[in-house]
Amino acid sequence: MSDNQRKIRLGAFLPGAGHHVAAWRHPQAQADGGINFAHYKRIAQAAERAKFDAVFLADGLALQNRPGAQGRTAYGASFEPVTLFSALAVVTERIGFIATASTTYEEPYLLARKFASLDHISQGRAGWNVVTTGGGEAAGNFGLDAHPDHAQRYVRAREFVDVVTGLWDSWEDDAFLRDKASGAYYDPAKLHTLDHKGKFFSVRGPLNIPRPPQGHPVIVQAGSSEAGRELAAETAEVIFTAQQTLEDAQAFYADVKGRMARYGRHPDQLKIMPGVFPVVARTESEARAKYQELQDLILPEVGLSLLSGLSGGVDLSAYPVDGPLPELPETNNNKSRQALMFDIARKRNLSIRELYLWVAGARGHWTIVGSVEQIADQLEAWFTQGGADGFNVMPPWLPGGLDDFIELVIPELRRRGLFRTEYEGRTLRENLGLARPANRHVAGAKPRASAA
Numbered sequence: 306m307s308d309n310q311r312k313i314r315l316g317a318f319l320p321g322a323g324h325h326v327a328a329w330r331h332p333q334a335q336a337d338g339g340i341n342f343a344h345y346k347r348i349a350q351a352a353e354r355a356k357f358d359a360v361f362l363a364d365g366l367a368l369q370n371r372p373g374a375q376g377r378t379a380y381g382a383s384f385e386p387v388t389l390f391s392a393l394a395v396v397t398e399r400i401g402f403i404a405t406a407s408t409t410y411e412e413p414y415l416l417a418r419k420f421a422s423l424d425h426i427s428q429g430r431a432g433w434n435v436v437t438t439g440g441g442e443a444a445g446n447f448g449l450d451a452h453p454d455h456a457q458r459y460v461r462a463r464e465f466v467d468v469v470t471g472l473w474d475s476w477e478d479d480a481f482l483r484d485k486a487s488g489a490y491y492d493p494a495k496l497h498t499l500d501h502k503g504k505f506f507s508v509r510g511p512l513n514i515p516r517p518p519q520g521h522p523v524i525v526q527a528g529s530s531e532a533g534r535e536l537a538a539e540t541a542e543v544i545f546t547a548q549q550t551l552e553d554a555q556a557f558y559a560d561v562k563g564r565m566a567r568y569g570r571h572p573d574q575l576k577i578m579p580g581v582f583p584v585v586a587r588t589e590s591e592a593r594a595k596y597q598e599l600q601d602l603i604l605p606e607v608g609l610s611l612l613s614g615l616s617g618g619v620d621l622s623a624y625p626v627d628g629p630l631p632e633l634p635e636t637n638n639n640k641s642r643q644a645l646m647f648d649i650a651r652k653r654n655l656s657i658r659e660l661y662l663w664v665a666g667a668r669g670h671w672t673i674v675g676s677v678e679q680i681a682d683q684l685e686a687w688f689t690q691g692g693a694d695g696f697n698v699m700p701p702w703l704p705g706g707l708d709d710f711i712e713l714v715i716p717e718l719r720r721r722g723l724f725r726t727e728y729e730g731r732t733l734r735e736n737l738g739l740a741r742p743a744n745r746h747v748a749g750a751k752p753r754a755s756a757a
Contacts, residue, residue: 314695323702359401367442401733403432429518429732475511538564554692580670608661
């Protein structure tokens with residue numbers, strides 16, 4: 306491929322000790338990684354040296370302390386992502402930072418302000434992963450007796466995104482004069498009050514921070530339900546999704562991009578990046594041994610608890626662990642992931658034990674175990690055959706799993722002309738090839754072209 310041809314986009318999804326449910330028990334894992342800044346500094350800088358587009362972090366607003374696994378998982382200790390990324394922005398220069406924040410339990414004004422702040426601190430490298438919060442554990446932490454209904458959460462999310470992007474447009478790009486001689490700090494004519502009144506929110510504005518360097522931090526979305534796909538087609542610029550086969554990935558890719566025209570959007574305005582959990586070594590047998598080492602660290606009660614959560618919060622302990630996954634009612638939590646669990650169990654005829662062993666690493670995302678060439682072949686196939694614009698890499702354990710991918714897979718992708726050797730620009734938008742959005746208050750304004 307020539308340098309002008311399409312390149313794979315890569316996110317580094319870096320939770321504490323790694324993605325495998327037993328990652329923190331791995332002999333080389335950083336067990337306290339979730340609250341160890343030196344650890345995060347090291348892996349973020351490693352990802353930047355490798356030219357990843359962004360570091361990504363999920364987030365939760367409640368302790369996952371399910372019966373049977375209490376005290377045995379590393380989910381109870383992690384930094385709030387925007388706080389962490391503000392610190393990491395100071396020790397990096399080009400890599401982006403995509404933080405998860407909930408439209409169900411946060412408020413638009415505060416969220417708009419903190420992501421605008423991150424974009425300024427990082428000089429244009431912030432992204433917001435828009436979630437409606439799948440699990441219902443957070444409700445009690447925010448004064449609610451029950452988790453809001455799935456459909457209502459998505460209606461609220463659509464309005465939430467519109468309010469946030471409107472607040473980011475409070476100031477025109479050249480509003481701040483800071484003219485010491487005249488005493489004019491800003492031009493009042495270039496300040497705009499949102500004055501939003503909707504079903505869920507009444508927000509006057511304006512935002513008390515200048516427009517972000519990127520115009521808007523990059524909007525990312527992770528839902529794969531019908532409502533999630535529609536929200537993504539209308540508002541998202543990146544989707545992190547969970548797909549298992551090339552055929553499923555192609556169907557999802559075509560479906561979501563096919564919805565965009567009704568919102569006046571071009572398919573290139575959205576990058577679809579499935580999650581991938583790669584266990585790589587120089588030979589397939591060595592890679593399988595690495596994977597088995599992690600699988601052997603799974604405590605049965607932890608695996609069962611994880612599966613229960615991914616299946617919608619249903620207690621599976623009453624069912625025979627070596628029997629089939631029973632028919633369970635649809636729940637209000639994690640609808641797309643619940644559907645994926647059921648689909649995989651049926652297609653592969655997996656018992657409950659086999660299913661929790663299968664989800665222990667990637668929680669429903671694509672798991673690939675193999676040699677450098679095998680991993681690169683599969684990534685290339687998804688990328689070139691309409692299944693992905695890039696991937697959200699989920700290291701099995703940290704830092705070793707990320708180091709393996711960087712040292713082994715990245716050079717092979719470059720050899721094939723599939724991945725950059727240098728960043729295209731300084732902002733996350735420029736590196737992803739996304740245009741800078743126009744300010745909604747400027748008549749005749751058009752999106753500014755990306756540098757990528």
